[in-house]
């Protein structure tokens with residue numbers, strides 16, 4: 001009686017927390033609309049200077065005023081308060097001080113002067129040598145300009161562009177187009193007096209406001225026929241894999257079943273043991289044995305399921321909402337979605353862990369006099385919540401140290417680090433623990449297994465073929481899924497590491513779906529081969545067969561670095577390789593989890609129909 005009361009209380013508490021959670025997740029949707037980008041004539045137009053950095057190292061950015069540039073006279077809001085997502089992307093907005101009012105043309109005006117010293121001249125020369133360019137924002141529209149250029153005749157002379165001509169296209173009181181032209185180059189040398197000037201021209205433009213980002217997109221790149229061709233290829237491959245699995249399920253399995261039932265009917269013990277009793281049926285007493293390291297395994301699968309959910313939601317969100325105007329909108333959405341979906345990870349991880357635990361006690365109670373290890377819920381739940389964030393922090397922390405050493409705008413300040421910590425402790429952890437609680441109580445009982453588990457594990461037979469060794473099977477498993485996505489990955493990489501704005505989310509949605517489909521099919525085939533060689537350790541093998549896609553992707557990333565980009569320097573290199581490692585870890589978790597889920601469905605199905613005695 002007391003326990004039922006307790007259960008009611010727990011249920012109530014859970015419900016309450018769930019409501020709070022729902023409320024929290026809806027709150028950001030309500031306050032979506034901010035200022036509407038409509039200006040009166042004469043209203044102030046703010047120019048935000050963002051960052052400056054070498055052209056070939058996109059992630060190596062510095063605050064614009066770290067170079068000896070000067071601000072205009074106009075005072076205003078001193079520093080823009082960036083969101084966490086913007087901080088991750090290295091956005092660092094500072095007021096340029098240029099006086100621009102809507103629809104009020106400005107003639108060529110000098111806004112500030114500097115005198116170059118030995119140091120500042122060297123700084124500027126270094127910037128010109130490395131093809132530094134800067135970015136600024138006008139009404140959320142990004143504008144790029146180049147710092148200077150090398151003299152064509154004499155490569156020891158470096159010039160600085162000192163004049164900025166803004167051409168602003170307006171349509172119905174809204175800014176729809178901004179062009180920046182640099183002019184008036186001055187030789188950089190110590191002692192030079194340099195005056196910076198600007199001018200502003202307003203033009204009527206017939207670009208509609210909601211199409212104003214279109215000029216930044218590159219359809220000829222993203223809709224190149226190779227992109228379409230690769231998508232068709234992936235389709236064909238996925239179709240082939242689905243057919244393969246269908247073939248496996250119908251033909252091979254039917255053959256196996258009929259073989260087994262013939263053996264069943266045969267009265268002769270001798271014939272029975274020699275003729276047909278081999279293959280996957282032999283391991284029926286072990287196939288539902290929990291994997292080695294059940295805690296780690298359940299944590300990995302839980303995180304993988306959660307990540308797949310987040311990626312799917314992000315792609316759907318990006319497909320349905322135009323995120324161009326939102327600086328770092330996708331990063332912010334990812335942070336939010338990841339925290340909000342952590343109950344899913346907790347749920348799946350705890351349910352799996354609980355099932356593994358109960359399955360292992362079911363056998364050990366007969367063998368070890370009931371001396372099974374007690375479950376470690378707390379450890380599992382906390383580790384489940386903290387695995388991906390600690391993975392990210394473990395990689396990001398050293399890179400951040402390098403960024404701080406470089407004074408890059410991408411380095412996180414301690415307060416931003418604290419807010420990450422706050423998100424993890426106050427949102428991720430409790431939400432994930434709620435998921436753990438629910439998963440354990442609602443889904444923690446193993447559904448009835450088709451076969452009984454043997455008390456003593458069966459010895460693994462000698463492999464007849466080296467291809468049947470689990471590591472080889474796993475490595476081969478990743479090849480086809482990798483082949484189905486690597487062209488899409490080229491486009492994703494190019495938009496991340498170079499200056500293309502990725503906008504073809506329909507492609508990425510299809511590629512993601514095909515990847516999951518290919519992974520599921522390939523894993524099923526791998527598990528069939530593994531079980532057929534009478535090896536019952538299929539759980540880890542199915543996870544690894546999916547996850548090995550990421551190994552190939554990392555190799556591709558190394559190739560991409562050396563042959564497709566021109567990055568240089570410690571900071572950009574460290575950033576590239578650690579970020580790619582994280583990306584591949586995420587992909588490994590996703591594909592591994594999908595592979596395991598598909599394989600466990602497959603295993604359950606085939607053993608449900610076989611008679612065991």
Ligand SMILES: *[C@@H]1O[C@H](CO)[C@@H](O)[C@H](O)[C@H]1NC(C)=O
Nearest residue numbers: 167168169177178179203205
């Ligand atoms: C900006 O440049 C493009 C391409 O040269 C041109 O079509 C457009 O009209 C320009 N916009 C303004 C406002 O001058």
